[in-house]
Amino acid sequence: MGAHYLSIENVDKHFERDGVSSQVLSQVNLGVERGEYISIIGHSGCGKSTVLNIVAGLIGASNGAVVLDGKEVHSPGPDRSLVFQNHSLLPWLTVYENVALAVNKVFKRSKSKAERHEWTLHNLEMVSMGHALHKRPSEISGGMKQRVGIARALAMQPKVLLLDEPFGALDALTRAHLQDEVMRIQGELRNTVMMITHDVDEAVLLSDRIVMMTNGPAATIGEILTIDLPRPRNRIALADDPLYNQYRHAVLSFLYEKQRKVEDLGARRVASPVKEQARA
Amino acid sequence: MNADAKPLKAAGPAIGLSTPAPRPSPRWLKRLRVAVVQNVIPPVVIGAILLGLWQLLCSSKGSALPPPTQVISDTWELIVNPFFNNGGNDVGMAWQLLASLKRVAYGYLLAVVAGISLGVLVGQSTWAMRGLDPLFQILRTVPPLAWLPLSLAGFKDSHPSAIFVIFITAIWPIIINTSVGVRNIPEDYRNVAKVLRLNGLEYFTKIMLPAAAPYIFSGLRIGVGLSWLAIIAAEMLIGGVGIGFFIWDAWNASRISDIILALFYVGIVGFCLDRLVALVGQLVTRGTSAS
Numbered sequence: 001m002g003a004h005y006l007s008i009e010n011v012d013k014h015f016e017r018d019g020v021s022s023q024v025l026s027q028v029n030l031g032v033e034r035g036e037y038i039s040i041i042g043h044s045g046c047g048k049s050t051v052l053n054i055v056a057g058l059i060g061a062s063n064g065a066v067v068l069d070g071k072e073v074h075s076p077g078p079d080r081s082l083v084f085q086n087h088s089l090l091p092w093l094t095v096y097e098n099v100a101l102a103v104n105k106v107f108k109r110s111k112s113k114a115e116r117h118e119w120t121l122h123n124l125e126m127v128s129m130g131h132a133l134h135k136r137p138s139e140i141s142g143g144m145k146q147r148v149g150i151a152r153a154l155a156m157q158p159k160v161l162l163l164d165e166p167f168g169a170l171d172a173l174t175r176a177h178l179q180d181e182v183m184r185i186q187g188e189l190r191n192t193v194m195m196i197t198h199d200v201d202e203a204v205l206l207s208d209r210i211v212m213m214t215n216g217p218a219a220t221i222g223e224i225l226t227i228d229l230p231r232p233r234n235r236i237a238l239a240d241d242p243l244y245n246q247y248r249h250a251v252l253s254f255l256y257e258k259q260r261k262v263e264d265l266g267a268r269r270v271a272s273p274v275k276e277q278a279r280a
Numbered sequence: 281m282n283a284d285a286k287p288l289k290a291a292g293p294a295i296g297l298s299t300p301a302p303r304p305s306p307r308w309l310k311r312l313r314v315a316v317v318q319n320v321i322p323p324v325v326i327g328a329i330l331l332g333l334w335q336l337l338c339s340s341k342g343s344a345l346p347p348p349t350q351v352i353s354d355t356w357e358l359i360v361n362p363f364f365n366n367g368g369n370d371v372g373m374a375w376q377l378l379a380s381l382k383r384v385a386y387g388y389l390l391a392v393v394a395g396i397s398l399g400v401l402v403g404q405s406t407w408a409m410r411g412l413d414p415l416f417q418i419l420r421t422v423p424p425l426a427w428l429p430l431s432l433a434g435f436k437d438s439h440p441s442a443i444f445v446i447f448i449t450a451i452w453p454i455i456i457n458t459s460v461g462v463r464n465i466p467e468d469y470r471n472v473a474k475v476l477r478l479n480g481l482e483y484f485t486k487i488m489l490p491a492a493a494p495y496i497f498s499g500l501r502i503g504v505g506l507s508w509l510a511i512i513a514a515e516m517l518i519g520g521v522g523i524g525f526f527i528w529d530a531w532n533a534s535r536i537s538d539i540i541l542a543l544f545y546v547g548i549v550g551f552c553l554d555r556l557v558a559l560v561g562q563l564v565t566r567g568t569s570a571s
Contacts (some may be wrong), residue, residue, distance in 0.1 A: 058471055076474040088468035092490040092565070101486065105476045156476075 004031030005192060006055070006160050010064035013050055024050055026218035028064070030211060032160070035190040039203040041251060042213030043055055043259065048196045051213075052162055055194060056080050085165040087145040089152075090138040096133040099124055099152045106156045123155040124148070126185060130225035143174035150182070154189070163195040167202065176235065179206060187232055200255070204247045205235060212254045222259060224252045225250055346537050354537035367520055369529065373542070377549055379521040383439075384553075387569050388507045395451045395503070396496060398490065401457020409459065420452035424510035428517060438518035442511065449510040450503035457502070462488060463497025490565075497561030504557045508550045523549075551560025 002099050013025040024047045032038050040048045051095045053059045055066050057076040066073040067147055068080065081102075089098045107116055107196040124130050127147040136146055146166060166182075181201060186193060186206075196204050203210045214222040227247055229238065238244040331348050338347040346354065362374035402409045402416075427448050431441040468493055473483050489496075515524025523542055530538035 056475070058474065076471070077477055078475060080475070082469055082471070082475055084471070086468065088466075088472055090469065090472070090487070090490070092493075102476055105478065105482070 003222040005034040005036075006032040006068045006069075006194075008051070008064070008066050011051070011054060011061045011066065012063035013047070013054065013059075014062050016049065023218040024216060025061075026220050027056075028220055029220060030224075032192060032194065034192055035218045037186060037193045037195070037206055038211060039195045039197050040211045041197055041200070041203050041255070042212060042219070043142050043215055043255065044198065046174075046213045046216050047219040048213055049164060052082075052164055052194065052196050055160070056162055058080055061161065075127040078102070078156040079159045080162055081156040081158040082162045082164060083146070083149045083153045083166045085168045087137070087142075087149040087169075089145055089148055091137050094126065094134045094136055095129060095140070095148050096120060098148055099155050100139070102152050103155050104246070119155060125149045126154065127181065141174075143178055146170065146178060147181070148186075154185070154191070158191070160192040160194060163193060165196050165198070167199070168197075175202075180235070183231075183233060200248055200251045203242060203251060204229075205233060205238065210247075210251060212251065212259075215259050223254055288400050297532055308392040334535060346540070351537040351540050354535070355541040358538065358541060369525070371521060372538050373523075373526075375544060376521060376523045376526045377545060378541075380515060380523045381549070383442050383515075383522065384446055384504075384507050386452050387443040387511075390443070391447045391450035391454060391503060391507070394447075395454025396458050398451075399455045399496070399499070400462055400484075400492075402455065402458035403462025403492070410559070415421075416452060416455060420456070424449040424506070425517070432518075440522065442478060442514045442518050442522075445510055445514045446477065446507045450507040453502035453506065454496070457495045457499025458492060461492030461499075464495070465491045493565040494561075497557070497565060500563065501557045505550065505555050508553055512546060 006029055008030040011025055011028040012023070013220060014021050014023045018051065024043075030038075038113060042048045050059065054061050055068075055073065057066075057073050057080065060074075082099060089095075090101070093101065100116070103111075103116050103120045104124075107119065111119060121130065121133075124133065127145060127150055129147050129151060132140055132144065137148070141146075146169075150166070162186070167178055183206060185191075195203075195206065204227055210225045211221055211225060212223045212225065213219050229241070229244060335342070335347045335349065338345050352359070358373055362372045364372045365375065368476065398412070402412055424445050427445050428441060431444040431448075432438065435441050435444065465488060469487050474489050478486065511522070512524040512527070514521035516528040517526075519525050523546055527539050527542045527546075530536075
């Protein structure tokens, strides 16, 4: 296990609530290579956000460990930058200032003031936001906010980029546009990416491997599907690609046949605290 | 409903006014005219009606209060000479108001500093909240003037006592609103700070203060209103130069018209203070409320 760039080793997680302990994750094991794009897919409440938050260090694992580049993860840090679903830009700062806040903090010592300015601009240009540097988040669209969120995360030069349903709150057209953008940037930078999603097309289009999680309680990794499609990928060309559709089919059948969401009260009771805690 | 109905009604004559004009007036002029019609005419009309009523009610021989015309003729000297200074308490209205404003400024600024600090402490630390919140909830219900005898006993001087009364009046809404604002900082912002590993000072200045600013400013606005309320009452008791004592002095000398003029000034100044804090709040928190 130790040979992977990022490895999640025997991670368990249970939350205590009103004296009742609920097991959320059980024996999650995953190795991620450098430069790999991994998607984690599963039904809502299955604990995929919890996995991401444990990797980010925002919550601790009950058992097991996360090792990144030979070091165990204990707390959050800029080497694992996050892009949140709701962008979480600071509304009182401009687009430029939001990214600059991260750049100035992370590269305080290693870069000069001029270099940090250049680096901030460079990252905003990369997500095509160079035209709106001095706008505030309230003045730009949802897709643009998410671009700035991505720029901020990339600007930290993370060892692994964590995306928590980054396109979930966007309309379909904006989402497709942004997915293409992320693919292009990923092609240039070869970042290691871990993305949470519940969109099957998105997972197949973007990923090198798709990690499919079983339903909670005590969710774990059900199957891992390697997506062997050549890059760069084109969504239009792939629409008729038999291999692409085969992958899609595999993920769909895992989600809707093997792991059909049982909507009974019992499952909900276990699932809801997970969700709340994971977001908290 | 009411708020909707008013501008609609007022907009009616605006359209009626602009149609008979043969040449098209520039847009800014049209907009200015609409603004005047909507915002200036209603208060002027209501004000005139109320003044007329007052004049009617108080014009009879045996009425206890003077009508507006008499108020103006009685106080004309005070209105036209706000800056005279005959020494002692015999100074113009502007000096009276400035003396009160100075006391409010000292007390209020102390309350701002102490209130925001305590609010941050109570908002950040659960332990501090459990310990201090009951105390705050009890103390904040004590009427401002009830503190005056105690502070006179403590400070043995009227000037610091008045400032203390302002301080103790204004501080509670500031503390409570600040602590609510700090407690309501979205988890996302905290996570951003954690990922960036911001230290305590950076978190305070870059995340906490701006995120809580809308709450803090609503506390500051309530606080400034309360301190202006308290200073008038406190000055009536402590004496010296100040608009509160001016009112009390006028009552003792049966100068009812002076009291009415002073009340008018007190209202105007209170309104300006409220708007001033609101304006500063708007400038500081622009963009924060709408994410």
